[in-house]
Every structure is written in structure tokens, then in C-alpha cells.
Amino acid sequence: MMTTYTVADGRLDLGDGIQPASILRAATWIDLLNASREEVQAVEQALALELPTREEMQEIESSSRLYREGEALFLTANFLYGADQGEYGSTPITFVLAGHTLLTVRHATPKAFAAFGNRARRTPSLLSSADAVMLHLFEQVVDRLADILERIGADMDRASQSAFRTARGTTHKKANARDADLKSVLIALGEVGEVTSRARETLLGLTRILTFINAEKGQALRKENKATIKVLERDVRSLVEHASFLSNKANFLLDAVLGIINIDQNGIIKTFTVASVALMPPTLVASIYGMNFSSMPELSWRFGYPAALLLMICSAVLPILYFKRKGWL
Structure with a gap:
């Protein structure tokens, strides 16, 4: 599915499906979600570039994820999605800065993308330039990750209280109830560890992208967006530290719960x-x-x-x- 966002005279024009080459070249943001081969070919011909395939997006070496071809920047990172539904995972997303157009190539929909798309419909000024769209998307991703880590911290506190409350209730609680409580705590800690590791993977990918952009000598970003890059780097760094703290806490609680189980055994x-x-x-x-x-x-x-x-x-x-x-x- 192809969605084009074009701003003209302060008004946002949305296009779905394959568009004429003139509209594609004038678009500020082209979002490709599970795009068909025809949609990919239309974009490649209109913008004179070659988009990475899904297999190429999954490559882990840095040179395959962050590179320049001519005047276009190709930036790929893994992003967390599905954390609210419990069916979370990581999906590679490629950002292509080609002149005044941003292309995003993805095969899943992190909530940050849907949220920013709704914001852009209400506030077309967010789509002032391709680099602004990309940075706003990064800001939305960072805000989303901050909310997820806050929720994970709260879940971990509840799991901790449940584990130690179960450990103290040895005199009156039945063995089956204790086992069920400790099992639920272990499952909660496992989910916390999985989401935290995937969130850290997303933050690591953003860190690499921001570092690559700063190292680029070309005009990848407008001067007025330099300050936004610094704010993003600071926010990402703080979230990485918080994710590391949560990961260490999850390991401590896991050891504590396993110790309680060993004592019972x-x-x-x-x-x-x-x-x-x-x-x-x-x-x-x-x-x-x-x-x-x-x-x-x-x-x-x-x-x-x-x-x-x-x-x-x-x-x-x-x-x-x-x-x-x-x-x-």
C-alpha cells in the first residue's frame, strides 16, 4: 500500500495507491507499507533510485543499513511494534531522504507511525520538509518508547511486589496458589525482558541513524533541524540508560524468583x-x-x-x- 503526503499552499493532499510521477516527485512523504512490485517500480522510476528489498533491509551489517547513493540517504533500523497487543516484534524500516521527499519502506505498522500520520492530517505544517518529517517520526518513536518503558517499569514493580508477597505468605497460602503466583511473575518478567530488549534494539538503531546523519557532510538536514537532532540524541541516550536499568532490575527479580522457587523445592x-x-x-x-x-x-x-x-x-x-x-x- 502506498500513501503520499503532499503539502501545497498549507493544505495537505493525501494519495492512496499508485500516483503519477509528477505527484510522487512533489510529495513530501511517501509511505510504502507492504508495497506491491508495481508501486515500488513507480516510485523508483519517478525518483530515479533503487529501493532495498525486504531481504536487504534485514541485513545486520552497518554498511547495508546506512549508506548514501548519489544525493539520497538510505537509513534502516529495527523498530518495536505490537507492544500494546502483546504480540510484539521488531521490524526493519528504511528511511530514504531523496531531495525534498522522504520515503519510508516498511512491512509492519508501529503505533508511532499511525499516530504521526493522524497528527500530520490535523497539522500539515509538520510536513514542511522531508527531513522534518523524518525527525518528527523519530520523535514520535522516542515518545512511544518512553511510554512503553514507563509501563514496563510499573509492570515490573507489580511483579516484584507479587513475588515477595508470595514468598512471605508461606504459612497460609496453598502450594498450588503459590506456584501459580510465581509462574505468573516469571511470565511477566519474561515479557518485560523481551520488550525491553526490543526497545533497546530500536534505540540502538536510532542512535546509529542520528550518528550517521551528523557525520554526513552533505546537506542531509536543514540548519534549523540541527537542534532537533541534539534533543533526539539526548532523549535516546536517556532512554537507553533507563532501558539498561530496567533490564538489570528484571535480571535481579528473575534471580530472586528463582531463588524463592529453589527454597520451596x-x-x-x-x-x-x-x-x-x-x-x-x-x-x-x-x-x-x-x-x-x-x-x-x-x-x-x-x-x-x-x-x-x-x-x-x-x-x-x-x-x-x-x-x-x-x-x-
Whole structure:
């Protein structure tokens, strides 16, 4: 799907689908979402450039993601999407600065793109130039990531409180309920770690793009947008630090929850160990008197049976009392 944004006399003209070459050359922003081959060819012919394929966008080396061809800049990074729906992922998006036109090539829709598209419809002045559109998109992405990291922090606080509240409630909470609580905490921490890592991947991609733009000696950005670059770099740096803090906190909580689970498992294993040790002497007594040798004098003793039972009970109780005295129970 191709969407063109053209500003003329302060008015925004939107175009869907393949447009004439004159309109494509006059557009400030051309957004290609899962574009067909015909749409890609129309853009390439109108702007005299070659767009990267989906496979080329997925390449991880820097030279394949950030480069210049003639007067056009090609900037590719992975962006987080789907965090609200829980079906989150990362998708490569390519920004092409070609003269006064910005092209975005993508195969998924991060919420920041949809939000900026709605803003641009209400405020056409945001589309004053191609570099301004790109920077506004980056600002929207950064704002979106900040909201996601704030929500992740709140989710992590709730998971932390739930984990330690569950650990303190050992005397009255059933084992099944405790296991369910700890399982939910582990799932929450896993989701937090996954979203945080993908958010950091997005921030790393933005950092590389901003660094590449600053290193370009050409007129990639207008002079009035230099200050916006500095603000973006500062915001991205602060979010990277916050994402690192959340990642470290998630690892700490994960270790704490696993420690709680290990303590519970050790308690269960200790119970079975004590039970097996306490039953060993009675088993030995029963084994001895179960041999039925004819020369055993106790076989003809009138009180042999109750004496054997008493001996087995005492041999089971004495180890338990010993373990309690040592504090092992």
C-alpha cells in the first residue's frame, strides 16, 4: 500500500495507491507499507533510485543499513511494534531522504507511525520538509518508547511486589496458589525482558541513524533541524540508560524468583529426605524379622510381635526427634 503526503499552499493532499510521477516527485512523504512490485517500480522510476528489498533491509551489517547513493540517504533500523497487543516484534524500516521527499519502506505498522500520520492530517505544517518529517517520526518513536518503558517499569514493580508477597505468605497460602503466583511473575518478567530488549534494539538503531546523519557532510538536514537532532540524541541516550536499568532490575527479580522457587523445592526435598531416613530403621527391623529362620528365638516368643512393632516405632521417632533438635526440621 502506498500513501503520499503532499503539502501545497498549507493544505495537505493525501494519495492512496499508485500516483503519477509528477505527484510522487512533489510529495513530501511517501509511505510504502507492504508495497506491491508495481508501486515500488513507480516510485523508483519517478525518483530515479533503487529501493532495498525486504531481504536487504534485514541485513545486520552497518554498511547495508546506512549508506548514501548519489544525493539520497538510505537509513534502516529495527523498530518495536505490537507492544500494546502483546504480540510484539521488531521490524526493519528504511528511511530514504531523496531531495525534498522522504520515503519510508516498511512491512509492519508501529503505533508511532499511525499516530504521526493522524497528527500530520490535523497539522500539515509538520510536513514542511522531508527531513522534518523524518525527525518528527523519530520523535514520535522516542515518545512511544518512553511510554512503553514507563509501563514496563510499573509492570515490573507489580511483579516484584507479587513475588515477595508470595514468598512471605508461606504459612497460609496453598502450594498450588503459590506456584501459580510465581509462574505468573516469571511470565511477566519474561515479557518485560523481551520488550525491553526490543526497545533497546530500536534505540540502538536510532542512535546509529542520528550518528550517521551528523557525520554526513552533505546537506542531509536543514540548519534549523540541527537542534532537533541534539534533543533526539539526548532523549535516546536517556532512554537507553533507563532501558539498561530496567533490564538489570528484571535480571535481579528473575534471580530472586528463582531463588524463592529453589527454597520451596529444597523444603520439599528435605521433607522427603527426612521421611526416607526415618523409615530406614523400621525397614531394617522388619527385614530382619521377616527372614523366618527356624533358629530365631523370637519366633516362639509370646510378645515378639508387639515388641517388634514397638521397636520399629521407636526407631522411626528417635531420628525425627534428633533432626528437630538439630534444627533440620
